[in-house]
Amino acid sequence: MPVGTQGAVKAVPHEMLEALDAEIILGNTYHLYLRPGHEAIRSMGGLHRFMSWPRALLTDSGGFQVYSLSQLRKVSDDGVQFRSHLDGSSHFFTPEHSIDVQIALGADVIMAFDECTEYPASRGRAEESLRLTMAWAERSLAHFRAHRDEVPWRRQGGSQVPISEPGTARISPDNPSDDHRTQSLFAIVQGGMYRDLRRQCTERLVEMAFDGYAIGGLSVGEPRELTLEVISEVLPLLPRDKPRYVMGVGYPDEIEQYARMGVDMMDCVLPTRAARHALLFTSEGRVNIKNKQYAEDQNPPDPACSCPVCRRYSRAYLRHLMQAGEPLAATLNSIHNLAFYLGIMQRVRNSLEADSQQLTADR
Amino acid sequence: MPVGTQGAVKAVPHEMLEALDAEIILGNTYHLYLRPGHEAIRSMGGLHRFMSWPRALLTDSGGFQVYSLSQLRKVSDDGVQFRSHLDGSSHFFTPEHSIDVQIALGADVIMAFDECTEYPASRGRAEESLRLTMAWAERSLAHFRAHRDEVPWRRQGGSQVPISEPGTARISPDNPSDDHRTQSLFAIVQGGMYRDLRRQCTERLVEMAFDGYAIGGLSVGEPRELTLEVISEVLPLLPRDKPRYVMGVGYPDEIEQYARMGVDMMDCVLPTRAARHALLFTSEGRVNIKNKQYAEDQNPPDPACSCPVCRRYSRAYLRHLMQAGEPLAATLNSIHNLAFYLGIMQRVRNSLEADSQQLTADR
Helix, strand or coil: CCECCCCCCCCCCHHHHHHCCCCEEEECHHHHHHCCCHHHHHHCCCHHHHHCCCCEEEECCCHHHHHHCCEEEEECCCCEEEECCCCCCEEEECHHHHHHHHHHHCCCEEECCCCCCCCCCCHHHHHHHHHHHHHHHHHHHHHHHHHHHHCHHHCCCCCCCCCCCCCCCCCCCCCCCHHHCCCEEEEEECCCCCHHHHHHHHHHHHHCCCCEEEECCCCCCCCHHHHHHHHHHHHHHCCCCCCEEECCCCCHHHHHHHHHHCCCEECCCHHHHHHHCCEEEECCEEEECCCHHHCCCCCCCCCCCCCHHHHHCCHHHHHHHHHCCCHHHHHHHHHHHHHHHHHHHHHHHHHHHHHHHHHHHHC | CCECCCCCCCCCCHHHHHHCCCCEEEECHHHHHHCCCHHHHHHCCCHHHHHCCCCEEEECCCHHHHHHCCEEEEECCCCEEEECCCCCCEEEECHHHHHHHHHHHCCCEEECCCCCCCCCCCHHHHHHHHHHHHHHHHHHHHHHHHHHHHCHHHCCCCCCCCCCCCCCCCCCCCCCCHHHCCCEEEEEECCCCCHHHHHHHHHHHHHCCCCEEEECCCCCCCCHHHHHHHHHHHHHHCCCCCCEEECCCCCHHHHHHHHHHCCCEECCCHHHHHHHCCEEEECCEEEECCCHHHCCCCCCCCCCCCCHHHHHCCHHHHHHHHHCCCHHHHHHHHHHHHHHHHHHHHHHHHHHHHHHHHHHHHC
């Protein structure tokens, strides 16, 4: 999932995302809550309509940004008090409030409010954080069940014609009738780097019967072996008929590895953020397109790539755009990196499909 | 002509310019000479191929940027010594050098090297400046005639396949055979705000038989009445069968007015520069899209516009993108403003065509 933090994938027009077959993008609840505000977005019909994105959307719970961006964070059993990174204003997020905000935004997939455990964390700290996450998951689920009919695109009427078909990418097996389609709620597994805590959290959340499951608390500075260990521990415990989502990863080889292990969804700012800093991911490895060696290199950024950027532009031109500070540099670099990431996922899907056809044939 | 100063229209992907039917864009010789350098662009086959823009290109002479951007400018009969605004390095531009650089860049239309007269200027200063411009026009023309076969896309061979068809938008009546197609050279009329000097300059340049004529030295701070006065003075003296180009204008109502007077070409950074500062040109007047009043305005930026931005996005979303500092704001605002400008020109063309059909019918 390309990340569209503030309701836009940075520097990439929607048309390009559609041309790249991006099926779903992620918006950050924390950012959209602060600006332009979830009530404004609700009153305009939800995030799909506000940003004019008819395909699927996922919003996170706000928990991770409260943890990573906000100031003077104060956690209690009830929720988290924090100050905005924009203007220092004071806010209080509870599980119920996070769900309310996410219902107002109206993404297809929303996330239970969690507390992201930092790395490293002592066992005592991880246990305490886990206790909160599990209690908050239960409260998120209860609140969602009571209010899931309030999603703005279920209440469209009057003269407004829906510009999009949110909910059609619905993953939840509940409410199969179109009349009752609503959002899907995923839980987030925490537990730090402690395998038994991760197992305990997973089993408890699976009992609660969410629509899908995410593994959170990764990409917080831990070594990659630990990331892999946690995913390996949790993944087999998750239901095979529900989406399994690893949050906030990763490098191209990581996402390929995790997808082959059975992970269905991932999100990461890396392809777009790296692009803005001149780093391209290619079939030949990482390319810092600002390097002098590309000044007159008329090859495409990635000779093996058929994305709109590699079909049209040379390394020399992309280098020039970066050197000259042209905003188009961020756009073109981001399009290529997203194409590269989405291409990896497409290849994994094709290969899984071929495997399963082979299995059927062998039977 | 949208302005692509450094080989890119700021924040606008080429695909969007093509979708807007932009037929020609302008590159700045001064900027491209300094970065990435005309020799690099020549060795890569010229600007069309370097930036992957198969449609028409025009480069200016560098004279205006030397006048407006560079430091420690020192003008002599031979040319202009100046220091780069990028790194303070010292450079010397003569008419011959400007033409050499423009031949290396290989735009379809190139400009004679001129000295832009500042505003206000005394009659003595304007006369001196005019003397230089006329002498430099003659030297530009002589040098171009001696070297016009050296344009990089005439020398393509070996394994390189042209990605574009530069020269097909050739405006010059010379060299009608495809084998001899080359660039078109336009002269620039100067003379400050002195009507007799403008007239004298125009008559002299027309005698030299350039491929087209530009009126320069406008948009240098003079009141709009004076701009109009100069255009009104010069335009009737220019040959009707060659393109007439007013450089560096203007606001939407200005470009419509000048086009109706018979101006064939104009360029201006205004639509894209204003866009980056949240100013949209619309059928309802100027809109500062950052204004609070648009926070929940779900109307398109311009209800009368059918550009890709107005068809898809609301004022509220564009305002949010500006407020949030999203790079997509510059892209979407620029696309709308360019569509608005190009739409004006299209309407003028349609109306002139209807007038001329009426004239034929009346005959």
